[in-house]
Amino acid sequence: xxxxxxxxxxxxxxxxxxxxxxxxxxxxxxxxxxxxxxxxxxxxxxxxxxxxxxxxxxxxxxxxxxxxxxxxxxxxxxxxxxxxxxxxxxxxxxxxxxxxxxxxxxxxxxxxxxxxxxxxxxxxxxxxxxxxxxxxxxxxxxxxxxxxxxxxxxxxxxxxxxxxxxxxxxxxxxxxxxxxxxxxxxxxxxxxxxxxxxxxxxxxxxxxxxxxxxxxxxxxxxxxxxxxxxxxxxxxxx
Amino acid sequence: xxxxxxxxxxxxxxxxxxxxxxxxxxxxxxxxxxxxxxxxxxxxxxxxxxxxxxxxxxxxxxxxxxxxxxxxxxxxxxxxxxxxxxxxxxxxxxxxxxxxxxxxxxxxxxxxxxxxxxxxxxxxxxxxxxxxxxxxxxxxxxxxxxxxxxxxxxxxxxxxxxxxxxxxxxxxxxxxxxxxxxxxxxxxxxxxxxxxxxxxxxxxxxxxxxxxxxxxxxxxxxxxxxxxxxxxxxxxxxxxxxxxxxxxxxxxxxxxxxxxxxxxxxxxxxxxxxxxxxxxxxxxxxxxxxxxxxxxxxxxxxxxxxxxxxxxxxxxxxxxxxxxxxxxxxxxxxxxxxxxxxxxxxxxxxxxxxxxxxxxxxxxxxxxxxxxxxxxxxxxxxxxxxxxxxxxxxxxxxxxxxxxxxxxxxxx
Numbered sequence: 001x002x003x004x005x006x007x008x009x010x011x012x013x014x015x016x017x018x019x020x021x022x023x024x025x026x027x028x029x030x031x032x033x034x035x036x037x038x039x040x041x042x043x044x045x046x047x048x049x050x051x052x053x054x055x056x057x058x059x060x061x062x063x064x065x066x067x068x069x070x071x072x073x074x075x076x077x078x079x080x081x082x083x084x085x086x087x088x089x090x091x092x093x094x095x096x097x098x099x100x101x102x103x104x105x106x107x108x109x110x111x112x113x114x115x116x117x118x119x120x121x122x123x124x125x126x127x128x129x130x131x132x133x134x135x136x137x138x139x140x141x142x143x144x145x146x147x148x149x150x151x152x153x154x155x156x157x158x159x160x161x162x163x164x165x166x167x168x169x170x171x172x173x174x175x176x177x178x179x180x181x182x183x184x185x186x187x188x189x190x191x192x193x194x195x196x197x198x199x200x201x202x203x204x205x206x207x208x209x210x211x212x213x214x215x216x217x218x219x220x221x222x223x224x225x226x227x228x229x230x231x232x233x234x235x236x237x238x
Numbered sequence: 239x240x241x242x243x244x245x246x247x248x249x250x251x252x253x254x255x256x257x258x259x260x261x262x263x264x265x266x267x268x269x270x271x272x273x274x275x276x277x278x279x280x281x282x283x284x285x286x287x288x289x290x291x292x293x294x295x296x297x298x299x300x301x302x303x304x305x306x307x308x309x310x311x312x313x314x315x316x317x318x319x320x321x322x323x324x325x326x327x328x329x330x331x332x333x334x335x336x337x338x339x340x341x342x343x344x345x346x347x348x349x350x351x352x353x354x355x356x357x358x359x360x361x362x363x364x365x366x367x368x369x370x371x372x373x374x375x376x377x378x379x380x381x382x383x384x385x386x387x388x389x390x391x392x393x394x395x396x397x398x399x400x401x402x403x404x405x406x407x408x409x410x411x412x413x414x415x416x417x418x419x420x421x422x423x424x425x426x427x428x429x430x431x432x433x434x435x436x437x438x439x440x441x442x443x444x445x446x447x448x449x450x451x452x453x454x455x456x457x458x459x460x461x462x463x464x465x466x467x468x469x470x471x472x473x474x475x476x477x478x479x480x481x482x483x484x485x486x487x488x489x490x491x492x493x494x495x496x497x498x499x500x501x502x503x504x505x506x507x508x509x510x511x512x513x514x515x516x517x518x519x520x521x522x523x524x525x526x527x528x529x530x531x532x533x534x535x536x537x538x539x540x541x542x543x544x545x546x547x548x549x550x551x552x553x554x555x556x557x558x559x560x561x562x563x564x565x566x567x568x569x570x571x572x573x574x575x576x577x578x579x580x581x582x583x584x585x586x587x588x589x590x591x592x593x594x595x596x597x598x599x600x601x602x603x604x605x606x607x608x609x610x611x612x613x614x615x616x617x618x619x620x621x622x623x624x625x626x627x628x629x630x631x632x633x634x635x636x637x638x639x640x641x642x643x644x645x646x647x648x649x650x
Binding site: 049052054055074075078079081082083087089093095096097098106107109110111154158 | 566
């Protein structure tokens, strides 16, 4: 699903160069649930934005679902984002004063899906996250957990190749956070959805089956997590 | 993405900040309303001048003294030139075909008294033919006759405004007024012709020309012992003959004034069309000037829109980032913001047009200023508003479209 080879990203900060990514290489297969971990400044945000096609690498190769992404132009990149990637953000990023249904319909609008089909698919996606009854509510009428579910429905509505979540539980209390993790796990287990979680929280990371750790722009470990935490079980610190 | 989708997004965004949207729109509303109202007033002035000139009869040629002012001669001192009563007699004798009437006139201002009322009025010495050339109709009494001229009678015909001023609506016929201490009997009052702001045909006193020469005007009306006239009105029988008659007048007067072919004419032969052209040029300049002032207020409104849109783009940075993350291209973001600006300006334009038309109608209804609402001024104002929307919307929209999605998403 994802092939990344020797990826680098260099930012020019005034006089000095910052190597946010310094030769990262890994593959992610279809149907995997992976966590990308690292402290702030480790380059995980940069990696996430490149995986999410929000940014292009300075050098290296990135093949997403058979498409070489690293040298696509702006319009093509936007199309890839819309069709192959579902984003979930820490702050939900829902449009204010806009119903849950219309928020979920947004990616379909840009993908050029017509009215009736758009609505059907958005309703189905909201059903999958358990929010079918609240689809006409605006974000300010929904709880944090519900807002994140709407965001997940929005990410799923285009049936993306990968679901890319950036600290998805960071703005939620622990109980709601667990519910969201449960949702991610069920998407992965029951629907074979490829999920990539970007987090600094090792507890969150251990819900996945594979953990890639980053430090100073380089991959320091890439290990299979044989016993992922099952969300909903009592939290135990190791 | 469909236009209607973008339009819905725009309306939603504008409604989210109702007060702000309304204040922003106000700039365009005022600008467009002034453009429409001022252009209507300009057009109204043109129309009323046109109708008042046409009221004089369109087949009228007016001969007046004076060199045609050209750029190089304007500064030089020139010998005063005159038209003489003998010129009139020459034209009267010579021009026969296609001429309906020829009327000389001499005008000067005098203090006019009746009872306690006294003020200065232009007194014009005329002949009977003057009535036809100027298309005067009588409200009461009679016009100056050939007999009055022959006998040098002390009779006067009043313009409707003058009659009103002197007699305040009471009967004027038979009353005696004094012009420069000379007593005249009022024998007629003219029908009102209306004024156009520039020319008033109603504020006049007409007396027999011969009476004037001998009893009122004195030495100012002569030059080298020859009686002078201010103008000679020639009423041409058909419009087709205008050019021929005009040329004949020029030829005859050039010969009688002993001008060689290289001399400039010391008189002008103007048709009503010429006069109309001159005045139309004036009012058009005025209209353009008024329109330009209104245009500036539109420009200021446009800058207001741009300002607000820039604020809006900054406020909605995260939204823009999100839209890009879910697949919006640069062009789609650009279109979205452009449509938002255009919605503001077009809506403002429509309200402005309604307001402007309303203002013009109020002006018209109160009778203060004549105004004519034309489709082209409305189309012009609307197009201008739309263009301003596009012009001032492009930069904010361009800024929004070029936000880096990652940076936009992280914006706090």
